[in-house]
Amino acid sequence: MEAAPPVIRLEPFKVACSSCNLRELCLPVGMSNEQLERLDAIVATRRTVARGDALFRAGDAFASLYAVRAGFFKTRVSAEDGRDQVTGFQMAGELIGLDGIGTDRHTCDAVALEDSQVCVIPYHQLEELSRELSDLQRHFHRIMSREIVRDHGVMLLLGSMRAEERLAAFLLNLTQRLRTRGFSASSLILRMTREEIGSYLGLKLETVSRAFSRFQDDGILQVKQRHIEVLDPDALQKLVNGTSC
Amino acid sequence: MEAAPPVIRLEPFKVACSSCNLRELCLPVGMSNEQLERLDAIVATRRTVARGDALFRAGDAFASLYAVRAGFFKTRVSAEDGRDQVTGFQMAGELIGLDGIGTDRHTCDAVALEDSQVCVIPYHQLEELSRELSDLQRHFHRIMSREIVRDHGVMLLLGSMRAEERLAAFLLNLTQRLRTRGFSASSLILRMTREEIGSYLGLKLETVSRAFSRFQDDGILQVKQRHIEVLDPDALQKLVNGTSC
């Protein structure tokens, strides 16, 4: 037992956007090598966030956007009376912090659901650079617009779907995003609790649990705690589209 | 009775942003006169939309943003099975169409709830101009960010509030925005039906109607069809904040 202590290298010393394996999912989408170098110059720092810790909280001064490099986050907003609502789950390549631009303060909390790492993108420098690089400008606008469209989808879900439809939509969305990242579309491990899923979907944790059980009884899923096996994706899709009617 | 027929001039021949009475609410916020002239140059056309008509529909090609100049709109998204969800109501000075940037197609319908008029803002020209005018760039980003924050607020409402809280929050938001535009905060005329309110709030029209009646019984509102008199704004506020607990 005289061996040297293990050196855990979670990341290379410096990973530039230009050589990041997330570049096709993240801010650099569609940029040339030359442009990427400019972006590299402003995305200089990285930050690790331990599971359960907040990347930022509502009320914090806004200075940077964050691109998830590894790990998993939730964002949530809170009402004065303590009620809160999970507004989204973010995985590798996704941008967090857009809420802060409007008022120079963050309006939600971003919490790591597992040990995570983000790239820090100083917002004012991004603004400046996007004035020069129209491809970057365009892509940044697209990202914000898609966030708005995503939110509208969640509003539709919250406003007009029943519990099982909501969970089905949630699972399809998750598997879709995991597939984009090269993971299996049928086998996944949930990073969040039933309560967090429930908060996102406007349901209580018991209702989420029951919906999982029902999907299992119906042969749509195999559920073992947080390990989910999607056996019948078509059935999920039909639930969402309301073909049941 | 030989007088000339009355000439109804709904608008001056051309209203530049620089002389528009909405400029403090709209895209020009915080811009200098010089910058405003540049903006005027790209906001060249206006469009009138009759009550019930769509400014655009989901699937339409995206080319422009629209600033409401007069009138009132709703936006709504639809699921494949026909269910739809009102995602917002827009009044003078507010921007419509941000959803289209992400995919170059609109993802929602924008429908006029009364005869309305919008300023057409060609998006590519706006992009171009905002590369030159950092104030414009910043303000445009703020507008998008605030839209995201607003959506998060609606998600909180849909996910965790009960019917009367939702309606109270809706009314407070409306009166707040009307006040900003110089209207009375206590007396308003709803531009939308109970069903549209219900769709926005994730409720059925009967539930909306009952909530109105209850507010009237409690002396919080005076309700006569679409004419609403807010008698006790503090009571509404307390409902939203959950001080009832």
Add this chain to the structure above:
DNA sequence: CGCGAGCTTGATGCCGATCAATGCATGTGG
């Protein structure tokens, strides 16, 4: 091993949906 956080499952109750009838305002044609 035993604790505790998270999950499952059952029993019960309530809020809001649904179904149904009536009321009210506006408009249209006889």
Add this chain to the structure above:
DNA sequence: CCACATGCATTGATCGGCATCAAGCTCGCG
């Protein structure tokens, strides 16, 4: 001007889905 149609709103009765309350269960971890 009235009769009638139409669209929207109100109100009542009933139903059902999800919340709530309450046990147990599972699994990871100190």
